[in-house]
Amino acid sequence: QxxxxxxxxxxxEAGGSLRLSCAASGGTFSRYAxxxxxxxxxxxxxxxxxxxxxxxxxxxxxxxxxxxxxxxxNSKNMVALQxxxxxxxxxxxxxxxxDFDPTGTTWHIKGGSWGQGTQVYVSS
Numbered sequence: 001q002x003x004x005x006x007x008x009x010x011x012x013e014a015g016g017s018l019r020l021s022c023a024a025s026g027g028t029f030s031r032y033a034x035x036x037x038x039x040x041x042x043x044x045x046x047x048x049x050x051x052x053x054x055x056x057x058x059x060x061x062x063x064x065x066x067x068x069x070x071x072x073x074n075s076k077n078m079v080a081l082q083x084x085x086x087x088x089x090x091x092x093x094x095x096x097x098x099d100f101d102p103t104g105t106t107w108h109i110k111g112g113s114w115g116q117g118t119q120v121y122v123s124s
Contacts, residue, residue: 002027002113004096009118012086016122020081022096022115029077030054033101035109036070036081038092038120045095045111049081053104064090086122093117 008020020036035050049070050059058070067086072079079096096115099108 002029002032002098004098004113004115006094006096006115006118009094009120011121011123014086014088014122014124016086017082017084018086018120019083020094020096020118020120022079022081024077024079024096024098027098027100029072030074030104031100031102032098032113033106033109034070034072034079035097035099035107035111036068036079037095037097037111038090039095039117040089040092043092047109048094050107050109051079052107053101057105057107059107083120086120088122088124091120091122093119 003026005023030053039045051070069082095117097111098113
C-alpha cells in the first residue's frame with residue numbers, strides 16, 4: 001500500500017489561492033489513480049479531483065470545476081491540487097488518496113490509501 005503525506009494547507013481569504021501537495025512512497029506511483037477529497041465538519045468526505053496514473057485523464061465535480069486543478073509528477077511521486085478563487089464553502093480538511101490501477105487510465109478513486117489530511121480554511 002502506498003503511503004501519502006499532504007502539505008500546503010492553511011488560512012486564506014475568500015478569492016485567494018492555495019496549492020496542496022501530496023508525496024507518495026511505497027509503490028509504483030504511475031500505477032495509482034490519485035485524488036483529493038475534502039471533508040467539512042458534519043459532512044461526508046467528497047471527491048474534489050481525480051487523475052489517472054498516466055496523468056491523461058482528470059475529473060472534477062461541478063462545485064470546483066474551473067477553480068481547482070489536479071496535476072501529478074510521476075518522476076517525483078507527487079500530486080498537487082491548485083486551488084484558485086477560493087470560497088468559504090471550500091473550508092474543509094483535504095485528503096490525498098490513492099487507488100491501485102495498473103492500466104494507468106482511470107481517474108476513478110474510492111480511497112484505498114489515505115493521507116493524514118491538511119486543513120484549509122477560507123475566511124469571508
